[in-house]
Amino acid sequence: MRLSIGSLSKFSGVSIRALHHYDQIGLLQPSEVAESGYRYYDDAAIERLWQILFYRELDFPLAEIGEILDSPSFDRNRALTEHRNLLTQKRERLDRLIELVSNAMKGEQNMEFKPFDTSEIDALREQYAEEAKARWGNTDAYRESTKRAAQWTEADKQRMEAESGEIFSGFAALVGTDPADACVQELVARWKAFISQSYYNCTNEILAGLGQMYIADERFMKNIDKFGTGTAKLMSDAIAIYCRN
Known part of the structure; x- marks a missing residue:
């Protein structure tokens, strides 16, 4: 689906003025701006607006809604x-x-x-x-990831999705391997670097917490294991070893 700002306003019931405001504060930016200046929104932007309206229903301030939706841990x-x-x-x-x-x-x-x-x-x-x-608490890492996310282009998002998928697939291919194996540990280092480059400075302390969450939270485990059963467990075990060394 691709809607102009006027069509999106009619479709969603959100005024054009409000959509312009969301764009100005970085909460909901158009997927495309034509040479004529017309704004267009794709499926991802339309779904984001849907999420925004739900959190407005919960009485969240717009600034906090943006932080939640842009958080790397948003589920x-x-x-x-x-x-x-x-x-x-x-x-x-x-x-x-x-x-x-x-x-x-x-x-x-x-x-x-x-x-x-x-x-x-x-x-x-x-x-x-x-x-x-x-x-999605208001931590320094959280604020930093929000600041970076506001500057992402569509190309950035596609690149990050491709790179993270490649890393997850790499772990999936090594399921059954000793988590202390050099190949597995290299992937952990790459994952840590990816988080630092894309979201926030990922210290070993933060990385260790993420590793525990990958198996403690069923939602994270399920998403990671889409790349292959046992992927989340291998990542968690390998991260624990990496952070101890």
Whole structure:
């Protein structure tokens, strides 16, 4: 899909003025700007706008939304699960309100106030907001990665995706190899350098924490193991050895 800024405004319900503002602050930049000056948005940009609107629903400031979406640890599937849970809560509340109105139209006198209660939705919204802040906290590395991400071009993103995929594939090809093996350790060094060049200065302390997260968090393990079962475990073990030496 490729939409002009006017079409995206109609499609999303977000005003053109707001889209211009998002562009100015680096939150949502057009995928292409034609010689005529017209802005165009591709599928990735449209999905990013969708994520922005969800976090606005959670009352996040625009600056924090940008930091969350640009964080290298942002988990799209986790975010979608949270979106669905919140929407399900809202749907259930609306269903109760519709039932209450329908019963009133039939003449039933049921003075029930539970359907008007938004405390469960508010609690869920607050929970997700707190989890997001804890998960993508305001660390120096986090701020540095956000600053760098604001300067990425589409070519940069494609290059980084290709390089990270190549490194993951390299680990996958070595599953079953001793994590202390020189070839595996060379890949760890390359992964550390990639993070430092692309996101933030990756110290051994940070790298060790990432290695633990690759197997402790099922979402990370699942994403990494898409390159081959056991890839996340090999990376984690190899990183632990690298950081001890």
